[in-house]
Amino acid sequence: xxxxxxxxxxxxxxxxxxxxxxxxxxxxxxxxxxxxxxxxxxxxxxxxxxxxxxxxxxxxxxxxxxxxxxxxxxxxxxxxxxxxxxxxxxxxxxxxxxxxxxxxxxxxxxxxxxxxxxxxxxxxxxxxxxxxxxxxxxxxxxxxxxxxxxxxxxxxxxxxxxxxxxxxxxxxxxxxxxxxxxxxxxxxxxxxxxxxxxxxxxxxxxxxxxxxxxxxxxxxxxxxxxxxxxxxxxxxxxxxxxxxxxxxxxxxxxxxxxxxxxxxxxxxxxxxxxxxxxxxxxxxxxxxxxxxxxxxxxxxxxxxxxxxxxxxxxxxxxxxxxxxxxxxxxxxxxxxxxxxxxxxxxxxxxxxxxxxxxxxxxxxxxxxxxxxxxxxxxxxxxxxxxx
Amino acid sequence: xxxxxxxxxxxxxxxxxxxxxxxxxxxxxxxxxxxxxxxxxxxxxxxxxxxxxxxxxxxxxxxxxxxxxxxxxxxxxxxxxxxxxxxxxxxxxxxxxxxxxxxxxxxxxxxxxxxxxxxxxxxxxxxxxxxxxxxxxxxxxxxxxxxxxxxxxxxxxxxxxxxxxxxxxxxxxxxxxxxxxxxxxxxxxxxxxxxxxxxxxxxxxxxxxxxxxxxxxxxxxxxxxxxxxxxxxxxxxxxxxxxxxxxxxxxxxxxxxxxxxx
Numbered sequence: 195x196x197x198x199x200x201x202x203x204x205x206x207x208x209x210x211x212x213x214x215x216x217x218x219x220x221x222x223x224x225x226x227x228x229x230x231x232x233x234x235x236x237x238x239x240x241x242x243x244x245x246x247x248x249x250x251x252x253x254x255x256x257x258x259x260x261x262x263x264x265x266x267x268x269x270x271x272x273x274x275x276x277x278x279x280x281x282x283x284x285x286x287x288x289x290x291x292x293x294x295x296x297x298x299x300x301x302x303x304x305x306x307x308x309x310x311x312x313x314x315x316x317x318x319x320x321x322x323x324x325x326x327x328x329x330x331x332x333x334x335x336x337x338x339x340x341x342x343x344x345x346x347x348x349x350x351x352x353x354x355x356x357x358x359x360x361x362x363x364x365x366x367x368x369x370x371x372x373x374x375x376x377x378x379x380x381x382x383x384x385x386x387x388x389x390x391x392x393x394x395x396x397x398x399x400x401x402x403x404x405x406x407x408x409x410x411x412x413x414x415x416x417x418x419x420x421x422x423x424x425x426x427x428x429x430x431x432x433x434x435x436x437x438x439x440x441x442x443x444x445x446x447x448x449x450x451x452x453x454x455x456x457x458x459x460x461x462x463x464x465x466x467x468x469x470x471x472x473x474x475x476x477x478x479x480x481x482x483x484x485x486x487x488x489x490x491x492x493x494x495x496x497x498x499x500x501x502x503x504x505x506x507x508x509x510x511x512x513x514x515x516x517x518x519x520x521x522x523x524x525x526x527x528x529x530x531x532x533x534x535x536x537x538x539x540x541x542x543x544x545x546x547x548x549x550x551x552x553x554x555x556x557x558x559x560x561x562x563x564x565x566x567x568x569x570x571x572x573x574x575x576x577x578x579x580x581x
Numbered sequence: 582x583x584x585x586x587x588x589x590x591x592x593x594x595x596x597x598x599x600x601x602x603x604x605x606x607x608x609x610x611x612x613x614x615x616x617x618x619x620x621x622x623x624x625x626x627x628x629x630x631x632x633x634x635x636x637x638x639x640x641x642x643x644x645x646x647x648x649x650x651x652x653x654x655x656x657x658x659x660x661x662x663x664x665x666x667x668x669x670x671x672x673x674x675x676x677x678x679x680x681x682x683x684x685x686x687x688x689x690x691x692x693x694x695x696x697x698x699x700x701x702x703x704x705x706x707x708x709x710x711x712x713x714x715x716x717x718x719x720x721x722x723x724x725x726x727x728x729x730x731x732x733x734x735x736x737x738x739x740x741x742x743x744x745x746x747x748x749x750x751x752x753x754x755x756x757x758x759x760x761x762x763x764x765x766x767x768x769x770x771x772x773x774x775x776x777x778x779x780x781x782x783x784x785x786x787x788x789x790x791x792x793x794x795x796x797x798x799x800x801x802x803x804x805x806x807x808x809x810x811x812x813x814x815x816x817x818x819x820x821x822x823x824x825x826x827x828x829x830x831x832x833x834x835x836x837x838x839x840x841x842x843x
Contacts, residue, residue, distance in 0.1 A: 213654060217770040251772030264772035537619050 196406030196532035205499075215277070216272050221250070223283040230282035234553050240408055243285055248319020252278075252289060257297060263572045268443075272450040272505040276498075279454025280461070283557035284408035286454055290447030291360040291409075292316070295565075296323020299369050299440045300387065303428040308387060318340050324365035325444075326356035326388075326414050329438050334570055336437060337380045341416060343372035348423050350374070350386065352394070352416040358564070362397050364410035366390045369440070370414070383433035387425045394419030405556035419579055421437055440516040444565045445456075450520035452529035452561035453497045459529075459536040459554045460494055463487065466540055466549070483539060490532045497525040516578045523571035526561035533558040584637040584731075584754075586628045587691060589684055589698040589710070590621040590656060592649040596703045615723035617652040620699025620790060626767040627729065628697055629660045629759055640664050640691065644672055644683050654778040658770035665691075669787040674800030677705070681713035682802060686793025688718060694754040695737075700725055700761050704714065711759035722757040727764050729841055 207215070226248055233240050247253055255271040257263020264270075271293060297316050299307055309444030315321040332338040341354025352372055359368075368388045375382035387526040388395055398413030428436045464487065477483050500521040507514035533555035537544040544551045562568045594613045602609050617625075631637040641656040643649050643669035653664055664727075665687065688696065696718075698711030708724075715722035725742040732738070735754045740747050742761060744823040752758075788795055796802060822832055837843040 209651075209654070210775060213651075213658060213770065213778060214772070214775050216655075217658070217772075217775060221769055249771075250769045251774075255772055259773065264776055266772055266776045270772070270776070 205254050206366040211269065211273065214266075215273060217250075218252075218274050218277040221246075221252075222277045226278055226281075226285050227281035229552065230284075231547070231550060233282060233284050234405075234557075235407075235547070237402070239410045240282075240285060240288075241364070243320060244288065244322065244364075247285075247289065251317075253292060253319035253322075254297070254313075254317025255293065257301065257313055257317040260315060260376055261301075261309055263317035268379070268446065268505040268508045269502065272446050272501055275447050275450035276454040276457070276501070279451040280458040281454075282408075283451060283455050283554070284406045285304050286451040287321075287360055287406050287409050287448075290444070290451055291325060292323040292365075294324030294444040294447040295440055296365075296367055296369055297361075298443050299385065299427060299436055300367075301323075302439065303385070303432075303436050304387075305424075307424065308427070312387065319368035322361050322364050324359055324361040324368045325440065326359050326368055326370045328356060328358050330355065330357055334567060337383070337434065339371060339373045339383055341370070341372040342376070343384060343386065343421070345374070346420075350384075350421045350423065350426075352386070352388075352419040352421055354416050355398070356414040356416075358401065358411055359414050360409050360411055360564075362414060363400065363410040368414065369427060369436075371437055372416075372493065374430055374433075378431060380393050380434040381431050383437070384430050384552040385427040385433040386421050388416075388419070388421060389425075392419055392421065403557070403560075403566060404544075405553070405560055418571040441565055442518050443508065445518040445522040445571070446501065446508060447515075448561055448565045449501045449504065449518070449525040452522070452525035453494065453501055455554050455558050455561070456490075456494045456497065456525070456529040456532040459533045459551060459558075460487075460490060462549070462551050462554070463490070463536040466543075466551075470541075470543075477539070486535055486539060493528040494532060497521070497528045500524050516575055519566070519571040522561075522566065523568050523575070526558075526568060529558035529561050530555075584631060584635055584694045585640070585692050586631060586695045586697060587629045587640045587642060587688060587693045588621070588625045588638050588656075588661070589696065589714070590625060590641050590643050590652055591618045591699070591702050592616070592643065592645050592652045593704040595654065615648065615650065618699050618702045618704075620703075620760060621703060622699070622767040623762040623764050624697040624699050624758075625656055625659060625661065626765045627726070627758075628695075629768065630765070631660075631695075632660065635733065640665065640693075641810060642684065642687060644668070644675070644680060650783060653783050654771060654781075657778040657781050658774035659768055660771070660774065664781070664783045665786055666783050667786050667791070671788045671795065671799050675798065676803035676805035677707050677709040678713060678802075678804060679798050679802035682716060682793050682797040683791065684710070684790075685714050685717035686791035686798075688714065689792040690790070691766055694735075696720070696755070696757040698757065698759045700759045708759070711757060715757040718757070720755055720757050721752050722759070723752050724759045726758045726760045729758070739771065741789050753798050795811045815820040 251264040254263035255266040259265040275286050275290050300312050316323050343352050344349040370386045370388045372383040373382050394417045395413045398415045401411040467483050468476050470477045504517035504521040506511050536551050537555050540551050544548050592615050595616045599613050600609045628639045632639050639661045640663040642662045642665040701708035723739045727742050728740045730738040738751050740749050
């Protein structure tokens, strides 16, 4: 029986979960939501929100207390990304990329010195984290890395370019993958921790995107960039494993982001359909609206359970990659489906920027693409079935 | 020596979400979330600011059923150092006087330089408990606090709200202040505080733990009895006249005469 079929029967929230939700919902409502339209419109990284999140520990939720974190569970972390994304998907992905793609690989693969050097500042939000795997010719096919790292005494010399890097302009710590031995294919990939300001490392052009427009997605350029060997993350040649394991965890974050977007769209649509009157009654009084809302809500709730189960398994240290893939696949497709229907239910107004719903539809699309496309998730799920 | 602060807090139904039973006129409490009273949260924030600035030690205390544990955990997650929960069947049915007697009885067992209460609770709106505690403990009190400065010795300079404006007064420790929620913006709970809140100890105190005449507690010690609860009648919308001041006076006088009020 595959690990995805381990059933979890306790659906209740703990007192801790409830207290956390009380805080994060209030924070998202009061601090994040009011900026969402502006962040999108101006393609602006919400620096002030990151500062506020740092102050109360949102930038280091699953980091153990000994490394300056909150010592929280992956469940709490995924709830945070969900609730932040419900208000603003840009804010959600900033936290997700920082936590799942930079903090987690250091926590899971770093040496004690690396953990002590990087985790306290990352957990405090003093430093922001990013992750560089994708290249112009290495997307889903991550094994086609062109970036190379050549050993040179106590250092490695990096050359190459990474693209579509979330948080790029604002990050201080980057997890970078490069080929140390091209002849070995995926076994020739090595992970490095690269700090901002390292000579030879620069941030390139910023992408103009359809959605999550405040998240500062840029190119990273390495030109004879000297990385000391103490910044190797994991073993030489172990980079592909680091990347895949990191992306497994990242998928829980992105699933939670997609779920939050879908929930945000539900909130808006329920409100709007009750207020909007046509033919002398609210459009919520029409059965078409009611049936659509019922289908949308059912998908959102099913998505939520998939995220909860994946996060639960990660917390319990059970195998969770298939669960994370299913959560990401289903949540992303739900976000796209629900936001598209939500725009339709809003009619012409939904197509304008007067309402947040068109932004949510634009934000939803990326969740089907990044940190493994929906097609990659299907590959992961079916591979586990057919092995 | 570090300043010792005790904040009195209360769990209340979130009255912004409360509805009245149209038939009986009573509050429908089912499904209404319970929250830390907003003025009390303002008081806790003031205490935590003094903790940040002067390393004060902050104790929170509440009286209420077991469910009130939630707001003590919330106080821990915001940064409180110690939490005391007065809970005993003998406290049940207390009006403001019996509540003040119970709290004062507990406070007699504790060391403090400053006691903070919220101005009033959103469920009862009496604003009596803070002042009554001060009287029972024979402490100077400053009500309706908007802001506070400390001379780092033993004197607070306080700006207090009045109906006309504000007053600036000075008071020495130990003393009691009652605080408005508008005095400050209460901080968010921090994540580490939330994670640890439920593993920290909340001290449960029954009547035997406090120094008070038991006759003055609970329903027995409550001179206030609710005679009748009713919903205020809805007034008609009234008439609007767009006229100058003089004409307005004339219209009002005529209307009052019509109704034989003048």
